[in-house]
Amino acid sequence: MAQQNRDRSSFDHEKLDVYQLELSFLAWVTKLLKEIKADSPGLHREVCDQLDRASLSALLNTAEGNGKRQGRQRAKFFDDARGSAVECAACLDATVAKELVTEDRIADGKAMLVRVVGMLTKLVERFESEANRIREDEAFYSPKDPTRSRPRPSSSITAGIEDENK
Numbered sequence: 001m002a003q004q005n006r007d008r009s010s011f012d013h014e015k016l017d018v019y020q021l022e023l024s025f026l027a028w029v030t031k032l033l034k035e036i037k038a039d040s041p042g043l044h045r046e047v048c049d050q051l052d053r054a055s056l057s058a059l060l061n062t063a064e065g066n067g068k069r070q071g072r073q074r075a076k077f078f079d080d081a082r083g084s085a086v087e088c089a090a091c092l093d094a095t096v097a098k099e100l101v102t103e104d105r106i107a108d109g110k111a112m113l114v115r116v117v118g119m120l121t122k123l124v125e126r127f128e129s130e131a132n133r134i135r136e137d138e139a140f141y142s143p144k145d146p147t148r149s150r151p152r153p154s155s156s157i158t159a160g161i162e163d164e165n166k
Helices: 002-008 017-039 045-066 071-097 103-132 136-140 156-165
Strands: none
Touching: 017 045, 017 071, 017 103, 045 071, 045 103, 071 103
16 A cells, blocks of 8 residues: 555655655554553553654654755754654553553564664764765865965845945
8 A cells, every 4th residue: 555655646755665654653553542542541641642742743754854955954854753753662662661551562663663763864864964065166165275265256246246345
């Protein structure tokens, strides 16, 4: 089914493997939350609400980050998504600690989260390094080499200012 969704997708974020995996995790965690709510009335609210919010936050930050044009902004959203995925893992641990589920029950979810966090880490690294990469034209303006002359801007806005300074 995921492949069918990718073939018909109209947004770039839908083509990301990490987004598709986050969708799978969201579906998985929704079933888990229904089970917990049915088996443990009243004991689950805080951790289940937090798990629900964090799983949705990871998905939404991934989608929004992929829509950003600047590398630094993209890295920030992917990093936020990664933080939410790690938060999901902690929430799953909390459900075990509160004896709402067993470790065996959450093993598949944690395995998905390990993959999600790894993918998001690679995306953060990619776009952080892209944002910090010095381009050739920026290197020309480096303050480390004061002997280089700087070309004068040629835009129409600065042309008027240059005329006034003559």
